[in-house]
Amino acid sequence: MTTLQSSSFLNSRNFVPSTSSCTRRRGLIRANIDIPRIKTSKISLPILQSVHEQEWISYSNIANNNLVEIQLSPATRRSHMANGPDPVVIEKLYAIKEAVADRVEMHRNIGEQRSQWNSMLLTSINGITLTAATMAGVAASSGAGGDSILGLKMSSTMMYLAATGMLAIMNQIQPSQLAEEQRNATRIFQDLHNQIETTLSIGHPSATDVKEAMDKVLALDKAYPLPLLGVMLEKFPSSVEPAVWWPQQRRRQTKRVGDNENNWNGWNGKQEEEMREIMGALGRKDQEEYIRLGGKALKLNKFLAMSGPLLTGLAAVGSALAGHSPHGSWAAMLGIVGGALASVVNTIEHGGQVGMVFEMYRSNAGFFQYMQESIESNLTETEMERRENGEVFEMKVALKLGRSLSDLRNLAAASLSKGEEIDEFASKLF
Structure with missing residues (x-):
């Protein structure tokens, strides 16, 4: 060998x-x-001052399958992260996203609860009122007196008084309107949640994005409060004002899309003129129409809210005076007819959810005002790179108004060619 x-x-x-x-x-x-055995080498750069400031990066050597671990200093780590997103900003956005998701669930649950309030209170009050009217009728139709007739009259009067108090409270809080507020808040919070997800998906979020998200959350909390006592929105205002759930428009950060410096960030003179026409139509036609309809719904709701307790109160008086008094027949008729009319009024107001209709009109008027302010904030920005990209913004406006891009342009072009104001509603969605 x-x-x-x-x-x-x-x-x-x-x-x-x-x-x-x-x-x-x-x-x-x-x-x-015999195949040679390969030793593992370790390179250590002893330049770190504390364990908390250390960062380990592992590299795999493909040639000899060695694992090399290198320790980087904080300065080197910051240089590696200079071109990447700030982890603190990302963590803050995720925290806001979690809070917004919780708000969505809270408003959805409370909205369902208040919708059930409306149904249960409507059924209960109508049942009490009709029962009281029946007792008043039986007491009036009985010719003989006695304790039985007195018991019917007292029971009818007490039930009418209970219905009057319950109806007054129900008309004050307007459960159907409360449920509509929570539905609107759920939808807008969900939209904010999607916006934050988009910001995180695109990458490179900034501290400005965190500030804007926080402002939107606080503005929504103020516009659609959850508690009833103290901060509940006024259900019978003196005038109809559009709902406002967005913070004050501020100057945007740079939003240029693409690397071409001469593309005006997707904007041109014709597009600016078209957006001005759309903004004018939103104010003159859509918003004005919904404010007018909201005013009519508010007047009807006020009339019904006052009529219901008034009728049940009169019915209670009539039921108490029915019997052998000089005006016993008229009192009995008041007790019976008043209860029946009160049930009809209550059904129209809360069964028809007039408060919800008023809130819907008010919210839609607020949506059109939000669209106007969004268009105006872009048009008044002189630095094009701070505007939202023109092509993207035009597509968003078209989608929110339920129109195609060509339909939106034709609507504005018709007004520009005739030199007259647009006589058509800008939105086809509402």
Whole structure:
């Protein structure tokens, strides 16, 4: 057996010496070769001052499968992250996103609860009122007096008084309107949640994005409060004002899309004129129409809210005076007819959800005002790179108004060509 050793070649590479042997037996040659074992090397840069400031980066060496661990200093780490997003900003946006998701669930649950309030209170009050009217009728139709008739009259009067108090409270809080407020808040909070997700998906969020998201959350909390006592929105205002759930428009950060510096960020003179026409139509037609309809719904709701308790109160007086008094027949008629009319009024007001209709009109008017302010804030910005990209913004406006891009442009072009104000509603969605 012959043994060959090449120690000089192996020692230069930190290899373990290997042997090679050849054996000749019966015409066969066998060779045994020991594969060298590779040692793991570790490079350590002792420039870190504390364990909390250390960051380890592992690299895989494909050539020899060695694992090399390198410790980087804070300065080196910051240089690696200079072109990436700030992790603190991302963490803040995720915290706001979680809070917004919780708001969505809260408003959805409370909206369902208040919708059930409306149904249960409507059924209960109508049942009490009709029962009281029936008792008043039985007491009036009975010719004989006695304790039984007195009991019917007292029961009818007490039930009317209970219905009057319950109806006064129900008309004050307007459960159907409360439920509509929570539905609107759920939808807008969900939209804000989607916006934050989009910001995180696109990447490179900034502290300005965090500030804008916080402002929107606080503005929504103020516009659609959850508690009833103290901060509940006024249900019978003196005039109809559009709902406002967005913070004050501020100057935007740079939003240029693309690298071409001469593209005006997707804007041109014709597009600006078209957006001005759309903004004017939103104010003159859509918003004005919904404020007018909201005013009519408010007047009807006020009339019904006062009529219901008044009728049940009169019915209670009539039920108490029914009997052998000089005006017993008229009192009995008041007790019966007053209860029946009160049930009809209550059904129209809360069964028809007039308060919800008023809130819907008020919210839609607020939506059109929001669209106007969004268009105006872009048009008044003189630095094009701070505007939202013109093509993207035009598409958003078209989608929110329920129109295609060509339909939106034709609407504005018709007014520009005739030199007259647009006589058509800008929105096809509402």
